[in-house]
Amino acid sequence: MKARGVIFNIQRYCVHDGPGIRTVIFLKGCPLRCIWCSNPEGQNPFPEVLYYEDRCKRCFICVAICPKRAIEARDEGLVINRQRCDSCGKCVESCPNGALEMVGEVKNAEEVLEVAGRDVKFYRDSGGGITLSGGEPLYQPDFSMEIMRGAKRMGIDTAIETCGHAPWEEAVKPLLPYADLILYDLKHSDPEAHKRYTGESNELILKNLKLIDAYGRRMIISIPLVPTVNMSKGVIDGIVRLISDLKSVEGVVLRPYHAFGVPKYRLLGRNYQLGCVNPVEGEELLYYKELISDALNVPVKIA
Amino acid sequence: MGLTPRTRRIRDLLASTKPSICHERALLITQAYMESEDEPTIIKRAKALDRILTNMSIYINEGELIVGNQASKPKAAPIFPEFGTWMETQLDSVSERPLYAFEISEEAKKNLRNVFPYWRGKTVEELGLSILEGEAKRVFHDEDNPIISTLFLRNGVGHIVVDYEKVLKNGFKRIKMDVEEKIKRTDPSDPEGLRKLAFYNSASIVCDAVIKFSERYSKLAMELSEMCKDPIRKEELLKISKICESVPANPARTFHEALQALWFTHLIIQIESDGLAISPGRMDQYLYPYFKHDVEKGIVTEREAEELIQCLWLKFNEVRKVNEPPKGGVYGGVTMSQMITLGGINDDGGDATNELSYLFLKVDGDVMMEQPTLCVRVNESTPDELMFEAIKLLKRGTGKPVFFNDHVIIPTLLSLGVPLREARGYAIVGCEEPTTVGNAYGWTNAAFLNLAKVLELTLKEIKESPGIGFDELIGKFYEKLNYYVRHMIAMLNAWDLAHQERAPTPYLSLLVDDCIEKGLDITAGGARYNYTGPQGIGLADVADSLAAIKKVVYEDGIVPLGELIEVLEENFLGREGLRQKLLKAPKYGNDMDEADIYAKEVAKRYCAEVSGYRNPRGGVYRPGLYSVAAHASAGANTKALPSGRRAGEPLANNISPVYDLQGPTAAAKSASKIDHYLISNGTALTITFHPSVARSDDDVRKLIAFVRTFFRLGGFGIGMNIITSEVLRDAQRYPERYQGLLVRVSGYSARFVDLPKSLQDEIIRRTEHIL
């Protein structure tokens, strides 16, 4: 095993990311920039420094230590020049107050599989396995491939959560033999709107969707429900039309928007662009659930 | 369906009733002792019980269908001066306690003040302390004593599952006939004859006393019925009168009679001595024939049966005992720990689950009070459905039930020499202690040895020779461990002899084989199986500390051992940086061998050492690894530890990790590296779950799978708290709003608002396994 990749978390005992008890491996790096993204630390494909302003005592030890002079001291706290920073981690080690943290680390597939293998007995008894998530696993196709292939060799059930925006021949197709389940994101039906809210059109995504369906891999369609982005009957009907005649789709999961990710933008020194919207709950959520259940004959769940 | 209007009324009244102190028992036992001073102790004890049962106030409350009270009022605690007179110093403060306060009347205070002088020099406590000799005595009085051993010195022992089934099937008349038969056959000229006769005579007195007691209720019910204007209640009272006339003297014929007989049997154990954890055992098994028969024959409807069970459940919440004030306190809350065991396997090894197993879970969820406590025995044949209902109950936040693993516990009992049939029939006593039913006197909650304190004391000694290697350090720790185990055993054996001498329990002996057969009181070794079970606490703290010393001192060389010990004595003052390094060392509970190995080794050492000793009743010592709530008080007396834990903070609960950051599967895997088959007095892993992992039915099925996998990995038992920390913080702030909030503290459920702040904080701090 040679492939190395960047991951930002491995979480055991996950129960909402596919069947059974699962270990979810979060790969860092994503081709999209969804404005509502709740894992912004998963977007860039390299390790990044998180700055916890409230823990910082303004001692500026880190400023002095940074070999790239990437940290600027200001009265109101630090400003990290993300272009200059090369993620060497020296500042994180030097901070006496735990105000700096590195998110993302480089690992090889073997290391990931070692952790994934620890819960094999739990997977067996619960019908679980591992789920590659992110970020976007297909953004690091070789690394993902090696993890999935290794898992299958260990007899572990595999799932992958993907936005679908990846080249078919190089990234998607080679992986399919090793994926037992695909959790496929559909965020918007309209290519223009898709580009507006995620940075990319959905053409490639829809092409891949059809190809995976033709290939015959079990799929669950995951739809984020985001106010002001896709929460209208028109858009949801559009998404339903995209999947209504696919034969490999076994279910739909609705992921109602929440704001838990917002504070992370600050830690990364970025702005949150969606603005202030309310979490999606209750009646509204049920309305969309029923809208979809009525149109499709697969189970629709709320995550 | 929930509670009926009747049981809702009873419940609401009970919930608003404040605990109080009742002086009646203390007065009656004192009179009885005074009148029989020159008689054998066991006769004195029998006559005293007779005096109490014949003269104590009895009541039948509005609407009750199951009757029988422990003291003059619901939630009134009787006093047991024969064990110890510590209550004397509490009379003025007991109502002022910030927690577990008991109301007390001036009259009660006066009466109690009058009786205590009589008991001076006559108590179990005084005799126990005078029997204790030598080094153990010095250790007992040492302020750095890591052994918490006084529960059975100053109180009764309890912690037992008696043979309830025998009473239901035979009744006390028949039991008395057996005793009379023995009297006839015992030859006074035999060397053991007179001692046996004293025992049999006391047993005979007690049988009569029990029958008279139920007859008092029969009479009272009749009187109340005659006065009653409501025709329906009039009928009910008449029925109660008939039932109490018949049971527990005679065999139970109906489900209602069986419940009433069970209650009297149980209640009188609570009155005879003040032991805790009198556990009703496998109620779903021994009550089932009565339930099935009555439902099939149309004698009761299922709804009526359910209401009767609700009435019994409420009764379990009426009995109370007053504890010594917690000096930190072994018991975080006043818990009676009346543990009921559900499910498991039957005599033939098949699944024992029945309708009552489900019905009891349901009733518990409807009654929603602290008692009784519940556990479910799990094995490969246990239906997922039962576990599903059990987890649904756990979601209510009561911490009930706990799951126990037949596939570990049955072999563990077999290894003690128990025959297969009896091992299969085991029940749980108190929190997590497995016992055979109706034939064992297990002394299961005998003491706690603070393993972390033992490490602290080891380090204190090593300070003089800081150059030693890591293996040598561990060797010194084991030496100290053995030293304290030895003295703990001496203490418990002393208390044991004192109970035998001063507080035989002839009533309890009637209900436990082979006391009648042997003609020997249970305190003297009459039971078929005699154990003593002391627990080690702070296992995770020791494992984390050893792993941290290894890493920080011996591998990374960050700090020399001598300096580290000084830093610990100073409670990390000015050395926060070092504390952070210690915290970063490998920790037990994260599925990392670097730390888990020490938990495994220390557990093994502790179990092996304890298992090597015998008690005066002819039985062996059984090691346990659980803490009830002692990890808080023990933590208060433990200085800073190399794990990074600060002085005074609570120790780890049970075998649960302190710094587990990898989620429940990692914690379960770490815990399962410990050899649970060695922990014959019981243990459980306690895991706190955020409710988000138990929301949907699908989530619950995953929790079931999680429990099953832990058990396949060799886990002994598992307790689950499904709760949010927000809720708990809010409950700290507004306790009045959370009166009903129950949490599990290592093996038992307590009202959260009753716990001391330190324990509350600990529950909140515990790593939550949030997704």
Ligand code: SF4
């Ligand atoms: S070293 Fe830490 S505390 Fe000091 S200025 Fe940098 S981030 Fe803030």
Ligand code: SF4
């Ligand atoms: S990670 Fe390295 S380069 Fe980036 S800010 Fe910190 S010290 Fe500078």
